[in-house]
Amino acid sequence: MLIINLAGFALIALIVWWFWLYKPKDAVLTDTEIVIKVANGVYQPSRLKVAADTPITLYFERLDPSPCAETVQFPDLEISATLVLNEKVQIDIPALAAGKYPFHCQMQMYKGELHVE
Numbered sequence: 001m002l003i004i005n006l007a008g009f010a011l012i013a014l015i016v017w018w019f020w021l022y023k024p025k026d027a028v029l030t031d032t033e034i035v036i037k038v039a040n041g042v043y044q045p046s047r048l049k050v051a052a053d054t055p056i057t058l059y060f061e062r063l064d065p066s067p068c069a070e071t072v073q074f075p076d077l078e079i080s081a082t083l084v085l086n087e088k089v090q091i092d093i094p095a096l097a098a099g100k101y102p103f104h105c106q107m108q109m110y111k112g113e114l115h116v117e
């Protein structure tokens with residue numbers, strides 16, 4: 001019985017860490033282009049650090065057939081794109097002021113963020 005309780009507690013701790021405490025490292029964008037893979041329920045990389053006042057091009061490559069992965073939205077920028085399975089879709093982001101700009105799928109299960117500095 002003790003082993004079952006410990007396993008349950010460990011599983012609860014893992015779920016709390018994964019959904020609320022884990023923050024992926026920022027991928028620093030040194031070029032003006034990057035490919036973001038959409039697979040296994042996540043954007044990879046999901047957090048991008050970019051320079052302010054510099055236009056960038058993001059290529060989303062959807063590898064996940066899930067219907068949720070079909071769209072990416074940048075609500076603060078009023079940008080939305082349909083992602084075609086196994087193809088790269090180009091999204092041009094204009095020069096932005098410093099700040100955080102989230103992006104996500106239509107159900108907000110896939111999440112990412114542009115950190116403009």
